[in-house]
Amino acid sequence: MVLSTGTNKIKTAVFISGTGSNLKSLINFSKLKKSPISINLIITNNKLAKGLKYGGIYKIKKKIINFKNNDIAEKKILNELKKKKIELICLAGFMKILSNNFIKSFKGKILNIHPSLLPKYKGLNTHKRAIENKDKYSGCTVHFVNEKLDSGKIILQKRVNIYKKDTPDSLGKRILAQEHKLYAKAILKIFNL
Ligand code: GAR
Numbered sequence: 294m295v296l297s298t299g300t301n302k303i304k305t306a307v308f309i310s311g312t313g314s315n316l317k318s319l320i321n322f323s324k325l326k327k328s329p330i331s332i333n334l335i336i337t338n339n340k341l342a343k344g345l346k347y348g349g350i351y352k353i354k355k356k357i358i359n360f361k362n363n364d365i366a367e368k369k370i371l372n373e374l375k376k377k378k379i380e381l382i383c384l385a386g387f388m389k390i391l392s393n394n395f396i397k398s399f400k401g402k403i404l405n406i407h408p409s410l411l412p413k414y415k416g417l418n419t420h421k422r423a424i425e426n427k428d429k430y431s432g433c434t435v436h437f438v439n440e441k442l443d444s445g446k447i448i449l450q451k452r453v454n455i456y457k458k459d460t461p462d463s464l465g466k467r468i469l470a471q472e473h474k475l476y477a478k479a480i481l482k483i484f485n486l
Contacts, residue, residue: 302331303484306379308387309337313344315385315406318473320351322480329484334377336370338389360389367395374399383476384438393440403438404483406476408468410434410450415443420461420468430454431464433472435479448479 305323307316316335323332335348335355348355356373360366366389374382384405396403409419411434423431432452439445451471455464 303329303380304333304378305330305381305383306334306336306374306377307332307383307385309335309342309344309385310339310388311342311344311386313342313347313386314469315472315476316344317347319383319385319476320347320353322477327481327486328477329486330381330480334373334379336373336387338366338387344386363389363392367392371395371398382438383480385476390442391438396438396440401437404448404476404479405436405438405443405445406472407434407436407443408465408472410452411436411443411447418461420464423455424459424461424464428455431468433468433475435475448482449475451475 302323307319309316320332322328323330332351332353335345335353337345337355337357338360340357345355345357347353354377358366358369380402382399382403384403391403407419409415409423410432414422414431420431430452432450434447434450436443436447437445451474453464453468453471
């Protein structure tokens with residue numbers, strides 16, 4: 294990765310659309326001495342995102358961006374990232390697809406967490422699809438973001454067993470618990486820590 298930790302922590306923005314439980318784990322991780330990142334900005338496309346509350350709790354600047362027009366939305370985001378000197382973006386349940394131009398302008402510096410063992414089950418409804426296919430296990434993946442959806446270089450994955458009694462909801466909960474550990478581990482890995 295092109296970033297270097299130096300003495301200061303890497304200024305990071307987390308993009309969310311919903312509950313923000315991964316955001317919360319990333320904030321907790323960022324506060325550890327061993328963490329190479331600090332969370333300096335929360336971006337959302339959804340003014341009702343529950344995760345926005347963590348901005349208030351942890352005094353992190355948050356920005357709600359209206360995505361009615363993608364171009365304008367991304368320009369606004371880039372402006373915010375510049376203002377805050379953001380060096381790394383962590384997508385954490387961000388349900389908008391970023392344009393190629395946006396991804397290029399932050400190339401190699403955008404991470405995403407996805408609730409399946411990529412390349413299996415890109416996109417939505419991953420747990421339902423894994424159960425319907427009678428898979429024995431699923432899991433989660435942290436990967437670099439490139440111009441193709443859920444297709445960038447994989448950093449780390451964690452496997453989670455699927456049981457007969459599982460519903461998408463019960464499986465999703467077990468996977469989410471693993472996501473919370475995996476994101477931090479993946480960040481340590483890309484910085485060789
Ligand atoms: C997580 O399971 C994350 O992997 C998934 O949304 C959930 C967000 O939960 N992301 C995607 O599906 C991206 N395509 P959270 O808001 O509690 O972190």
